[in-house]
Amino acid sequence: MADKIYNFGAGPAMLPEPVMQQIQQEWLDFQGMGISIIELSHRSKEFVAVLDEAQSLFRELTELPDNYRILFVHGGARMQFSALPLNFSGRMPSRKCLYVESGNFASLAAKEAQAFCHMETIASSAATDYDCIPELTSDQIDQGAAYLHITSNNTLYGTRWNQFPETGDVPLIADMTSELLSRQINYSQFGVIYAGLQKNLGPSGMAMVIVRDDLLGYADKQTPTLLNYTQCDKDNSLTNTTSTFAVYVIKLVLGWLKEQGGVAAVEKLNEQKAARLYQVIDNSSFYRGVAQPEYRSIMNISFKLANDELDARFLQEADDVGLYALKGHRNVGGIRASIYNPMPLVGVEKLARFMEEFEQKNG
Numbered sequence: 001m002a003d004k005i006y007n008f009g010a011g012p013a014m015l016p017e018p019v020m021q022q023i024q025q026e027w028l029d030f031q032g033m034g035i036s037i038i039e040l041s042h043r044s045k046e047f048v049a050v051l052d053e054a055q056s057l058f059r060e061l062t063e064l065p066d067n068y069r070i071l072f073v074h075g076g077a078r079m080q081f082s083a084l085p086l087n088f089s090g091r092m093p094s095r096k097c098l099y100v101e102s103g104n105f106a107s108l109a110a111k112e113a114q115a116f117c118h119m120e121t122i123a124s125s126a127a128t129d130y131d132c133i134p135e136l137t138s139d140q141i142d143q144g145a146a147y148l149h150i151t152s153n154n155t156l157y158g159t160r161w162n163q164f165p166e167t168g169d170v171p172l173i174a175d176m177t178s179e180l181l182s183r184q185i186n187y188s189q190f191g192v193i194y195a196g197l198q199k200n201l202g203p204s205g206m207a208m209v210i211v212r213d214d215l216l217g218y219a220d221k222q223t224p225t226l227l228n229y230t231q232c233d234k235d236n237s238l239t240n241t242t243s244t245f246a247v248y249v250i251k252l253v254l255g256w257l258k259e260q261g262g263v264a265a266v267e268k269l270n271e272q273k274a275a276r277l278y279q280v281i282d283n284s285s286f287y288r289g290v291a292q293p294e295y296r297s298i299m300n301i302s303f304k305l306a307n308d309e310l311d312a313r314f315l316q317e318a319d320d321v322g323l324y325a326l327k328g329h330r331n332v333g334g335i336r337a338s339i340y341n342p343m344p345l346v347g348v349e350k351l352a353r354f355m356e357e358f359e360q361k362n363g
């Protein structure tokens with residue numbers, strides 16, 4: 001029998017098998033309607049029920065305070081890089097928006113914002129190739145700024161914020177694309193949280209935006225209707241045709257997450273999965289972790305071997321035994337294991353053993 005495939009890709013990433021089985025099962029006949037979910041109007045009561053349930057499951061899983069709105073928006077995470085300054089920089093006459101550069105996506109977010117506001121990068125770890133989260137003190141945060149933007153988990157380098165910065169009255173905005181619902185956080189620390197869905201939650205092309213309601217209503221006049229969060233909220237994410245399939249899949253993934261015991265239970269398992277791989281890295285001089293230990297992500301584990309030739313052999317032999325998509329991002333090189341919520345412990349254990357054996361043969 002062929003090896004079971006474990007997909008370590010960074011995104012689009014693996015989804016829980018029971019979710020995909022359910023999709024398959026009801027593909028031709030959604031809830032006895034005799035049509036498929038993707039043939040169903042976004043305005044139908046059946047679809048609106050799916051959307052409402054996705055929102056209420058998210059609220060329940062996160063214990064989200066009542067004054068936060070949940071939006072489903074187009075264009076994945078990077079579309080929000082433009083939408084954020086358009087929606088929020090007008091809150092303050094300064095139009096000043098602060099950014100922390102902790103990796104590739106953080107840097108892209110800042111670059112995109114330059115067109116729409118007075119963007120200022122107040123801290124960066126570029127000088128050490130993003131192997132850490134940069135130091136940030138409260139006196140660096142101008143209280144006249146419209147917001148401070150961070151990337152909570154840096155997908156390429158495998159670093160994360162362990163403690164989120166105290167920002168005073170300045171709303172904290174976090175790109176949580178590669179870690180939303182993987183750990184418990186206090187949502188009331190944030191003004192806005194957003195995430196492209198294809199890493200931990202569902203199909204690509206869509207994002208969720210969680211926004212504190214007092215931050216709505218400040219969009220610039222020229223904001224395109226479909227990037228306007230206030231409009232999106234008014235229309236319950238149905239200003240135009242949403243990706244109905246994506247919303248349906250998210251709902252199923254959230255239901256699966258609840259069955260696993262919720263975010264606290266999944267976080268514990270995620271810690272265990274990450275610890276197993278870091279243990280192999282730390283017990284070896286053959287593998288070198290990309291992130292400084294105190295900033296390590298539990299979602300993306302990036303490491304390097306001694307040279308390109310060993311990287312290539314590692315990837316080929318891993319692929320041969322069903323350990324798929326372990327190639328590091330082109331900006332970083334080496335290997336990256338993305339172990340989002342749906343990755344089972346057995347998949348991680350198989351990779352850890354493979355790493356140990358590969359070292360014995362080649363170290």
Ligand SMILES: *Cc1c(COP(=O)(O)O)cnc(C)c1O
Pocket residue numbers: 011075076077078079105151153154155175176177178196197199205206
């Ligand atoms: C993958 C990723 C993005 C880009 O997401 P898209 O949906 O492709 O735009 C942005 N930010 C982070 C942190 C990511 O991991």
